[in-house]
Amino acid sequence: MANLNGALIGCGFFAVNQMHAWGDIEDASITAICDRDPERLRIVGDQFGVARRYTDAAAMLSAEKLDFVDIATTVGSHRPLVELAASHRVPVICQKPFAPTLADAKAMVTACADAGVPLMVHENFRWQSPIQAVRAVLDSGEIGTPFFGRISFRSGYDVFSGQPYLATGKRFIIEDLGIHILDIARFLLGDVSSLTARTARINPAIAGEDVATMLMDHQSGATSVVDCSYATKLAVEPFPETLVEIDGNDGTIRLAQGYRLTVTGRNGTTVRDVSPPLLPWASRPWHNIQESVLAIQKHWVGCLASGEEPATSGADNLKTFALVEAAYAGAASREPVRIDSLLT
Numbered sequence: 001m002a003n004l005n006g007a008l009i010g011c012g013f014f015a016v017n018q019m020h021a022w023g024d025i026e027d028a029s030i031t032a033i034c035d036r037d038p039e040r041l042r043i044v045g046d047q048f049g050v051a052r053r054y055t056d057a058a059a060m061l062s063a064e065k066l067d068f069v070d071i072a073t074t075v076g077s078h079r080p081l082v083e084l085a086a087s088h089r090v091p092v093i094c095q096k097p098f099a100p101t102l103a104d105a106k107a108m109v110t111a112c113a114d115a116g117v118p119l120m121v122h123e124n125f126r127w128q129s130p131i132q133a134v135r136a137v138l139d140s141g142e143i144g145t146p147f148f149g150r151i152s153f154r155s156g157y158d159v160f161s162g163q164p165y166l167a168t169g170k171r172f173i174i175e176d177l178g179i180h181i182l183d184i185a186r187f188l189l190g191d192v193s194s195l196t197a198r199t200a201r202i203n204p205a206i207a208g209e210d211v212a213t214m215l216m217d218h219q220s221g222a223t224s225v226v227d228c229s230y231a232t233k234l235a236v237e238p239f240p241e242t243l244v245e246i247d248g249n250d251g252t253i254r255l256a257q258g259y260r261l262t263v264t265g266r267n268g269t270t271v272r273d274v275s276p277p278l279l280p281w282a283s284r285p286w287h288n289i290q291e292s293v294l295a296i297q298k299h300w301v302g303c304l305a306s307g308e309e310p311a312t313s314g315a316d317n318l319k320t321f322a323l324v325e326a327a328y329a330g331a332a333s334r335e336p337v338r339i340d341s342l343l344t
């Protein structure tokens with residue numbers, strides 16, 4: 001495959017992981033970078049040896065001949081930047097949360113479809129190897145048909161020191177973290193027909209909710225609970241592990257803290273360590289997330305080569321984003337929310 005020429009927009013906290021991962025992918029290189037903050041541009045440009053640097057994305061898109069752009073800015077700029085890439089007919093990856101609202105997200109999907117360019121949301125949590133291991137057990141048929149799931153992320157980790165903006169938004173845990181966990185629930189148990197939610201703010205120093213509990217009906221007939229907290233102080237801090245319990249008619253799956261996967265099913269019980277590898281540039285405890293960044297970026301390069309739609313395409317992510325909107329609406333009304341009404 002020819003080497004793809006990519007550009008990165010947004011050289012902040014998380015983009016450094018994306019740059020390391022691009023460095024591990026033979027078939028693609030980041031040849032230009034953009035950040036409106038010259039200091040971030042200098043730091044990332046010098047660290048990764050990228051000479052072509054821009055403080056304005058429109059100027060970069062006009063000047064460079066690109067095979068894709070990778071948008072790693074925060075959510076407020078996602079829609080204009082995706083639409084800018086579409087207007088130049090450049091395939092685009094956009095970080096999560098995809099957009100500020102579902103209406104914006106739908107407009108972004110339409111803009112890329114009209115321009116005929118692939119659009120992938122960097123929804124990487126489903127690409128974590130422990131989550132892929134759970135998916136493989138389901139695909140093997142070992143536990144039969146799932147009828148219940150619990151997908152859980154409970155932590156007391158200080159995310160605010162690395163990402164201070166998380167403390168200031170009216171929306172916090174569902175929009176930033178719950179979006180990943182809801183996507184994992186869809187990945188493991190399928191699309192959702194209705195959602196009921198409750199939220200709380202335990203940490204008085206932040207503006208948004210830091211606890212969310214969601215009960216979902218899946219179209220398959222399965223029921224799941226997705227629970228997230230950044231207000232949970234445990235003896236051993238689990239950040240950033242997502243824990244999974246799935247019951248099927250022939251057995252159970254338990255992904256427990258410490259990346260321990262226990263499967264009880266048609267062939268008895270097995271216990272496996274499904275710890276993610278520690279990539280040379282990664283650091284604990286983030287290595288689980290960092291490995292998934294490499295996996296999703298490899299997936300993107302493969303999709304560009306094959307013409308296949310990315311697993312977390314913009315169109316797919318609308319169905320995860322609808323769960324985020326439903327969770328906020330349902331927590332406010334204390335009523336169940338039907339998901340199909342949001343997607344029409």
Ligand code: NAD
Nearest residue numbers: 010011012013014035036037040072073074075077095096
């Ligand atoms: P950040 O604030 O550290 O970095 C964003 C950078 O984008 C900043 O340097 C800023 O100057 C730049 N920027 C903003 N608007 C711009 C524009 N219009 N043009 C050029 N540059 C612009 O934020 P972050 O913590 O790195 O988060 C970035 C995104 O990554 C967010 O959407 C966040 O939710 C997401 N994120 C994802 C994961 C994951 O696992 N998928 C983890 C952390 C953060």
Ligand code: 89V
Nearest residue numbers: 159163176177180240289
């Ligand atoms: O993955 C993320 O989006 C991060 C974190 C893991 C801290 O929630 O913001």
